[in-house]
Amino acid sequence: MSESGVHGEASAAAETAAIGVVIVGVGFIAGAHIAAIASTPGVTLVGVVDADPARATAFSYSHGSIRWTAELAEALTWSDCDAVIICTPNFTHAALVQEVIAAGKHVLVEKPLATSVRDAAEMVAAAERRRVVLMAAHTHRFYDYGRTVRGLIADGELGRPVFGRLAILGDWIWPDWGAWMIDAAKSGGHALHNGVHLLDLMAWWFAAEPIAVRARGRKVASAELEIYDYLEMTMIFESGATAVCEMSRGHRVGGLGQRELLVVGTEGVLEQNWDEDGGLVISPDRAAVLPAQANDGFATQLAAWADAIGGGTPAMTAEEGLRAVRLGVAVEESIRSGHQIRLTDAAAVPAGDRGSVPARSDRA
Known part of the structure; x- marks a missing residue:
């Protein structure tokens, strides 16, 4: 009972x-x-x-x-x-x-x-x-910065994206050394738990299919970590574009961290240096300042999910969620092997023994 x-x-x-x-x-x-x-x-x-x-x-x-x-x-x-x-x-x-x-x-x-x-x-x-x-x-797709970058690229403001860099650099946020987030068998590794945000954003922004990744990881907070708390992930797209993503939970900057982004297109450049600041768009026709982030991404995300349930077009498809997993798994494989990994070769095996499946959480 x-x-x-x-x-x-x-x-x-x-x-x-x-x-x-x-x-x-x-x-x-x-x-x-x-x-x-x-x-x-x-x-x-x-x-x-x-x-x-x-x-x-x-x-x-x-x-x-x-x-x-x-x-x-x-x-x-x-x-x-x-x-x-x-x-x-x-x-x-x-x-x-x-x-x-x-x-x-x-x-x-x-x-x-x-x-x-x-x-x-x-x-x-x-x-x-x-x-x-x-x-x-x-x-992150539903925060102002995520939607703004997507909109600018989709509207052709930057031309065709050829290079991108996104860094989210923050301090340790996990509760203790027993946290499941730093147990690779339970989290899947840092690339799947946190790095996947950046991998998904770049694929969504560029509107091009990633075909391979190359990555490296470091244990910044402690050599005793089972996971790499700093990741450098390079994505190669079928369009010929390249994107570099950095994700850290080992930077001593305090809080959830700072965000830096750069998108270089054939017709313009978008740059944002700090999480709290607006961004700058420079193109042959204009220079414009983007507003700082203000919206509640969780509420925007929920509204999009509810709209899809009601028959609207999904803001993120299930297939895109699958692609993000494939990217995260490929990054973890690249770190282990030291080689570039094609997404078609990303392993389909589970990350560790699942054991029991409790309906509980301490996410971060």
């Missing part, structure tokens, strides 16, 4: 008509998704799931005694559950997402989609068969 707690049923007609969302895993990142739900019309939180009853209970009380359960299977039977957000450790994604899809529910899953190409491909195929919306939460 599952352990659960229930509070009153939704009373307003508008709430029953909204997309009812269940959050699985009530760790760090769940709060950002709950805040996004609260600010998004047409979406309502109907309950949470976590494998730890004490943790789920505490989370429920802190959010107005929201309904909770320790069993995902139970939550999927709730009549007002239309969709699920997965906020659990990376190695649990495949099994949990497949369970949600089998129940016919739409699913937004924290990046990466999975820790292996094979699992990600099977998830995409299952979602297509069940005709449900599967989206990976690559939130």
Whole structure:
């Protein structure tokens, strides 16, 4: 028998008509998704799931005694559950997402989609068969800077992209040495856990298929780390373009870090030097300053997912989530081998033994 707690049923007609969302895993990142739900019309939180009853209970009380359960299977039977957000450790994604899809529910899953190409491909195929919306939460696509760069390139402001550089450099943000994020068997490695943001952005911005990567990693915070907390990842595109991505959790700059980006096109250049500053676009016809980032990327992402559930064009397709996994896996292989890895050769095997699949999380 599952352990659960229930509070009153939704009373307003508008709430029953909204997309009812269940959050699985009530760790760090769940709060950002709950805040996004609260600010998004047409979406309502109907309950949470976590494998730890004490943790789920505490989370429920802190959010107005929201309904909770320790069993995902139970939550999927709730009549007002239309969709699920997965906020659990990376190695649990495949099994949990497949369970949600089998129940016919739409699913937004924290990046990466999975820790292996094979699992990600099977998830995409299952979602297509069940005709449900599967989206990976690559939130950087939905921040102002991500959308602005995409828009400028898509509008032809820079011409054809030929070179890009994106760096996100930050300090240690993981809770302790026992954190699953720094266990390669559970996270898939830093390229899949954090570096995948940058890999996905560059592929999306350039609107060209990456064909190979070459990467190197360093253990900056400590040689005892199982993962590389600094990554330098070079992407080669079928268009002939090249992009260099740097991701660090070992830089002593404090906080989540600074962002630097450069995109060089045949007709112009886009540059942004600091996370809090606006960017500069220089082309033969004009020079323009871009606004600093202001929007809530999680809320923008949630609205896009809800729109896709309602029949709109997905802002990020399941296939793009699969591509991001393929890129992350290829980067990890390149670091291990010291060689360039073609995406078609990226391994399809899981990153370690999955073991049990708890519906809980401490994401960062």
